[in-house]
Amino acid sequence: MLLWVTDMARDTSSRIRRGQAITLKVDDNEVTGFEGETIATVLLAAGITTFNHTPDGRPRGPYCNMGTCFECQVKMAPNAGQDHRWVRACMAPARDGMDIQTGVSRVRLPGREMKTGRDR
Ligand code: FES
Numbered sequence: 001m002l003l004w005v006t007d008m009a010r011d012t013s014s015r016i017r018r019g020q021a022i023t024l025k026v027d028d029n030e031v032t033g034f035e036g037e038t039i040a041t042v043l044l045a046a047g048i049t050t051f052n053h054t055p056d057g058r059p060r061g062p063y064c065n066m067g068t069c070f071e072c073q074v075k076m077a078p079n080a081g082q083d084h085r086w087v088r089a090c091m092a093p094a095r096d097g098m099d100i101q102t103g104v105s106r107v108r109l110p111g112r113e114m115k116t117g118r119d120r
Contacts (some may be wrong), residue, residue: 022096025080027103033094040065040089043102051089053105055119067091075101 019035024042025026030066033042040062045050050059062072067088074090076097084101 002018022094024094024096024098024100025102035094036095037094038090039074039076039087039092039094039098039100042094043100044073045090048102051102055105057105059103062090065090073105073106 007058022033022035024031024033024039024045026048031042031046031048033045037045040051043049044062049061051061051074053059060071062067062074063073067090070088070091071082074089075088076089077084078095078109079097079100080100084099086106
């Protein structure tokens with residue numbers, strides 16, 4: 001039994017079927033993903049772990065990966081040049097041509113200076 005499980009773990013290439021390659025713009029960089037993946041999957045696979053910031057500048061990223069915690073929010077425009085809106089990256093399917101902004105702080109507290117990834 002153990003041998004069978006070990007062999008299954010090794011032989012993943014024949015069982016993984018990925019969608020067609022897609023390209024997203026993430027903070028002005030091109031990032032490749034695959035159809036069927038979420039925005040969070042594409043970002044994490046690209047090594048991006050900071051998705052937004054708290055009002056005092058602490059980095060936030062995916063925690064639950066099932067739409068409950070809202071820690072994975074990013075700004076997303078369906079295509080370049082369109083308005084961005086906040087989405088939960090773990091719940092939003094990645095699409096070719098999307099424009100994603102990470103590192104932005106969603107909450108603005110009165111009287112507090114914003115520190116975001118873009119400001120540093
Ligand atoms: S990681 Fe928790 S809502 Fe996306």
